[in-house]
Amino acid sequence: MTELLLSITDLHIAARSEQGGLQEIVNGVSLRLEHGTVLGLIGESGAGKSTVGLAALGYTRHGCRLLSGSIRLNGEELFGAPYEKLRQIRGARVTYVAQSAAAAFDPAHRLEDQIIESAVVHGILSPEEARREARRLYEKLRLPDPDNFGRRYPHQVSGGQLQRAMTVMAMVPKPDLVVFDEPTTALDVTTQIEVLAAIKAAIRDERLAAIYITHDLALVAQIADRILVLKDGRMVEEGATEDILKRPTQPYTRALVQVRRVHKPSAPQPAAQEPLLEVRGVDAAYGAVPVLEDIWLRLCRGRTTAVVGESGSGKSTLARVITGLLPPRRGEVRLLGEPLPPGLRQRNRDQLRRIQLVYQMPDVALNPRHKVEEIIGRPLSFYFGLGAEARRRRVEELLRAVELAPEFADRYPGELSGGQKQRVCIARALAAEPDVIICDEVTSALDVQVADAVLRLLLDLQAATGVAYLFITHDLATVRAIADDIVVMLDGRIVEQGTREDILTPPHHPYTDLLLSSVPEMEVGWLDRILAERAARKARGERIMEAADR
Amino acid sequence: MTPSAAIGFVIVGVYALAALLGPWLAPYGEAEIVADVWEPFSAAHPLGTDNLGRDMLSRLLWGATRTIGVALAATMLSFLIGMSLGYLAAVVGGWLDQLLSRAVDALMAIPTLIFALVVLAVLPPSVTILVLVIAVLDSTRVFRLARAVAMDVVVMDFVEVARLRGERLGWIVFREVLPNTLPPLIAEFGLRFCFAFLFLSSLSFLGLGIQPPAADWGGMVRDNANAISFGLVVPLIPAAAIALLTIGVNLVVDWQLERSARPRRT
Numbered sequence: 001m002t003e004l005l006l007s008i009t010d011l012h013i014a015a016r017s018e019q020g021g022l023q024e025i026v027n028g029v030s031l032r033l034e035h036g037t038v039l040g041l042i043g044e045s046g047a048g049k050s051t052v053g054l055a056a057l058g059y060t061r062h063g064c065r066l067l068s069g070s071i072r073l074n075g076e077e078l079f080g081a082p083y084e085k086l087r088q089i090r091g092a093r094v095t096y097v098a099q100s101a102a103a104a105f106d107p108a109h110r111l112e113d114q115i116i117e118s119a120v121v122h123g124i125l126s127p128e129e130a131r132r133e134a135r136r137l138y139e140k141l142r143l144p145d146p147d148n149f150g151r152r153y154p155h156q157v158s159g160g161q162l163q164r165a166m167t168v169m170a171m172v173p174k175p176d177l178v179v180f181d182e183p184t185t186a187l188d189v190t191t192q193i194e195v196l197a198a199i200k201a202a203i204r205d206e207r208l209a210a211i212y213i214t215h216d217l218a219l220v221a222q223i224a225d226r227i228l229v230l231k232d233g234r235m236v237e238e239g240a241t242e243d244i245l246k247r248p249t250q251p252y253t254r255a256l257v258q259v260r261r262v263h264k265p266s267a268p269q270p271a272a273q274e275p276l277l278e279v280r281g282v283d284a285a286y287g288a289v290p291v292l293e294d295i296w297l298r299l300c301r302g303r304t305t306a307v308v309g310e311s312g313s314g315k316s317t318l319a320r321v322i323t324g325l326l327p328p329r330r331g332e333v334r335l336l337g338e339p340l341p342p343g344l345r346q347r348n349r350d351q352l353r354r355i356q357l358v359y360q361m362p363d364v365a366l367n368p369r370h371k372v373e374e375i376i377g378r379p380l381s382f383y384f385g386l387g388a389e390a391r392r393r394r395v396e397e398l399l400r401a402v403e404l405a406p407e408f409a410d411r412y413p414g415e416l417s418g419g420q421k422q423r424v425c426i427a428r429a430l431a432a433e434p435d436v437i438i439c440d441e442v443t444s445a446l447d448v449q450v451a452d453a454v455l456r457l458l459l460d461l462q463a464a465t466g467v468a469y470l471f472i473t474h475d476l477a478t479v480r481a482i483a484d485d486i487v488v489m490l491d492g493r494i495v496e497q498g499t500r501e502d503i504l505t506p507p508h509h510p511y512t513d514l515l516l517s518s519v520p521e522m523e524v525g526w527l528d529r530i531l532a533e534r535a536a537r538k539a540r541g542e543r544i545m546e547a548a549d550r
Numbered sequence: 551m552t553p554s555a556a557i558g559f560v561i562v563g564v565y566a567l568a569a570l571l572g573p574w575l576a577p578y579g580e581a582e583i584v585a586d587v588w589e590p591f592s593a594a595h596p597l598g599t600d601n602l603g604r605d606m607l608s609r610l611l612w613g614a615t616r617t618i619g620v621a622l623a624a625t626m627l628s629f630l631i632g633m634s635l636g637y638l639a640a641v642v643g644g645w646l647d648q649l650l651s652r653a654v655d656a657l658m659a660i661p662t663l664i665f666a667l668v669v670l671a672v673l674p675p676s677v678t679i680l681v682l683v684i685a686v687l688d689s690t691r692v693f694r695l696a697r698a699v700a701m702d703v704v705v706m707d708f709v710e711v712a713r714l715r716g717e718r719l720g721w722i723v724f725r726e727v728l729p730n731t732l733p734p735l736i737a738e739f740g741l742r743f744c745f746a747f748l749f750l751s752s753l754s755f756l757g758l759g760i761q762p763p764a765a766d767w768g769g770m771v772r773d774n775a776n777a778i779s780f781g782l783v784v785p786l787i788p789a790a791a792i793a794l795l796t797i798g799v800n801l802v803v804d805w806q807l808e809r810s811a812r813p814r815r816t
Contacts, residue, residue, distance in 0.1 A: 323714055344713065352716045365707040369729035382715055428711070 011069035040224030091118035095170035112150025160191035218520035222527035282331035306483035356429035360441035362421035419450035558801025581763035613765035627685035632692025640700035740803035
């Protein structure tokens with residue numbers, strides 16, 4: 001039997017609430033971790049995943065307090081341990097990989113100086129040894145040019161590379177345990193798979209123990225031996241990865257395991273329908289930097305076109321061109337067969353009304369000082385000149401349409417949850433009675449189940465009103481669920497477009513193939529399988545694309 | 551409310567009363583010579599008399615109305631100018647922002663006190679001109695703050711929503727940007743008021759502010775400055791009045807700043 005590395009027993013952690021009282025955010029969590037194994041911590045935002053992960057370092061975030069319980073690392077109690085002792089453990093025996101490497105690296109220092117710092121400060125390695133070790137790990141994590149990589153500054157490497165550099169940083173001191181806190185969440189799907197593969201190989205080869213925190217069950221299934229499911233600071237279920245995926249015992253886990261339940265039945269393309277919105281040969285640029293090249297697109301009533309691509313592919317810029325925020329260099333946008341003026345200011349009220357936008361971050365899309373009634377009501381009085389009473393009635397109607405109680409009209413956005421805010425944003429867009437709603441990553445800031453509910457709502461509203469959606473997303477699961485037509489973008493160009501069936505059925509364009517195959521599947525061993533497949537196809541000399549090392 | 555904020559409110563309240571009712575509360579006239587020079591505290595003259603034998607308490611009360619009034623008027627005017635131009639620069643952007651910001655930079659490059667001394671030496675001394683000069687000089691700072699705070703709000707999606715809806719400039723400035731930038735500006739108002747107040751006092755001390763025989767706290771410090779060499783406390787009385795108000799306002803401002811830093815709940 002392997003020796004126990006970490007055991008957390010009945011841990012309670014409280015956060016200071018706004019009223020000054022204490023609120024328990026971790027409630028009786030216990031976990032055990034053996035040497036050389038990986039534990040996946042999974043849950044939605046606010047489940048207390050990160051708080052538990054940090055507790056393994058004997059650390060709590062500012063404003064939080066360890067109330068009771070026990071945290072034993074190699075048999076040593078960390079709960080209530082003196083600061084000096086914790087200091088010797090942190091960054092040496094237990095290390096941490098944060099979600100946003102871009103925010104965790106100091107932009108003023110070279111990568112290597114930061115990577116070897118903790119090993120040197122703790123006296124584990126001499127600077128020379130640490131540098132050699134770091135170089136060995138760069139190679140292991142497949143970072144380019146290992147001999148000179150560390151000489152760069154954080155802004156000179158890509159997000160995926162930075163995340164791997166941070167993993168190196170956590171591994172140089174040869175710790176017993178590494179806590180990974182959503183290390184790939186901020187990355188594109190094609191980059192994520194590479195970072196994940198690198199982390200997995202490094203954990204295996206270095207015989208590390210790790211806690212891997214994420215909200216993505218499919219992702220953690222590729223790397224963890226055991227999985228612990230958390231909800232609202234409580235343990236829901238704990239078990240071997242295989243068991244959790246195949247035989248979940250708790251309803252909450254079953255809901256997590258179930259892949260998306262939203263599905264739009266495919267509607268045949270109506271033969272000769274006049275397109276609502278047409279983008280014809282658009283080129284756009286920010287200053288001298290070209291962002292979009294030769295974009296052609298048609299959107300018909302009652303249909304959803306998904307625009308898919310990674311960050312920097314120009315998806316959001318396309319939305320800015322259509323709405324008039326960024327006049328195109330060349331080409332035009334047509335609405336109902338009429339060309340739209342390129343700039344926002346030249347468009348009339350009716351043209352503005354017909355195209356509405358729903359944003360990615362509902363937090364900043366709602367004015368925090370306006371009540372919901374004002375937020376939804378303003379388009380009503382602005383476009384339709386509704387009086388106070390009629391407006392109030394219509395606001396309540398719209399709230400009901402987005403499945404919110406009429407009482408929400410008197411609340412401020414600060415009093416709503418993320419999903420509720422996004423519903424208010426949708427209601428605001430609907431208030432204008434638009435022909436087209438552009439949805440810019442509307443579900444990516446939401447938890448999976450909330451996102452599902454929002455998608456279902458969008459489909460219901462489409463069935464009821466016939467509104468057309470231009471759905472901008474990087475999430476292929478969403479695309480599979482709700483798109484009628486798909487446009488795949490890469491570096492400002494359209495690489496492939498067609499109906500959902502056309503695009504999702506092989507043969508694919510190489511880039512579409514890369515995108516599709518990079519989406520983690522809820523299955524143990526998916527990562528190894530896909531990497532083996534790619535290697536095999538490459539060996540056969542097939543043309544396959546790899547995520548450019550950005 | 552914190553205890554320090556409560557103290558601040560009491561101080562500010564007392565000063566506000568003094569400013570409003572000063573002329574009626576004062577036992578003697580503003581420029582009335584009632585006793586000997588620099589008399590000590592007595593029942594008839596609770597704070598003694600000044601360098602010409604005028605009642606100190608009366609002059610302090612008359613001065614409260616004048617000094618606080620001028621400082622308040624100047625601060626309000628400077629906020630009116632600074633906030634409107636600052637928001638305009640942030641919302642419209644482009645060349646207008648460049649023009650306004652560079653003009654403000656140029657004005658700020660000249661030391662305020664020297665600039666005010668030159669202007670006031672040229673122009674006829676009057677309260678209106680004094681208020682205008684202080685307001686314009688102070689508005690450069692308000693402009694910078696209003697523009698900076700508004701810049702953070704202007705890039706928010708909800709402002710873009712308003713633009714996409716086709717809202718006019720007025721709506722965007724007053725309904726979208728203003729409510730989200732108010733707390734830091736309210737705090738700044740308290741601070742700016744203190745500066746205007748001190749600025750006015752220093753101008754009066756230098757003889758270019760409120761003109762004698764009208765009472766003004768800065769001027770009163772100067773008039774009685776010689777008493778220091780005789781070991782008398784007289785010049786310290788108006789100086790203490792200035793200091794105490796500054797402290798009081800700052801206590802209130804600190805509280806307001808802390809309050810606005812916390813997330814808002816209705």
